[in-house]
Amino acid sequence: xxxxxxxxxxxxxxxxxxxxxxxxxxxxxxxxxxxxxxxxxxxxxxxxxxxxxxxxxxxxxxxxxxxxxxxxxxxxxxxxxxxxxxxxxxxxxxxxxxxxxxxxxxxxxxxxxxxxx
Numbered sequence: 001x002x003x004x005x006x007x008x009x010x011x012x013x014x015x016x017x018x019x020x021x022x023x024x025x026x027x028x029x030x031x032x033x034x035x036x037x038x039x040x041x042x043x044x045x046x047x048x049x050x051x052x053x054x055x056x057x058x059x060x061x062x063x064x065x066x067x068x069x070x071x072x073x074x075x076x077x078x079x080x081x082x083x084x085x086x087x088x089x090x091x092x093x094x095x096x097x098x099x100x101x102x103x104x105x106x107x108x109x110x111x112x113x114x115x116x117x
Contacts, residue, residue, distance in 0.1 A: 014048040072099070077113075085113040 016024055036044070046052050076095055080088045089111050096109060 010053065011050045012047070012053045013050050085115065088113045 043052075072095065073092070076091060077088060080091055083091075092111050
């Protein structure tokens with residue numbers, strides 16, 4: 001029987017057991033409480049059990065600000081909005097290679113270009 005490989009090649013399990021769990025529970029008791037809505041609770045649970053593998057957690061504020069501030073993809077697409085879809089896809093591919101400095105991809109990249117009529 002063949003088992004399916006996890007997305008990204010590795011399954012992330014954030015559920016602690018035994019002594020590690022007890023230590024974290026003691027530490028958590030000293031931390032401020034944060035109220036989560038049902039969607040946020042579901043996201044935490046999905047990360048914990050590996051359903052979002054290979055994600056290991058939430059984006060930190062520095063990464064979040066970088067995504068919002070730089071808007072590389074949005075700017076690239078906006079600058080090419082009058083070009084054919086194939087050229088836009090090629091430009092996105094080239095930008096990803098430049099951004100990652102040619103590092104091998106740890107995940108799939110899917111690009112769909114659609115034009116509003």
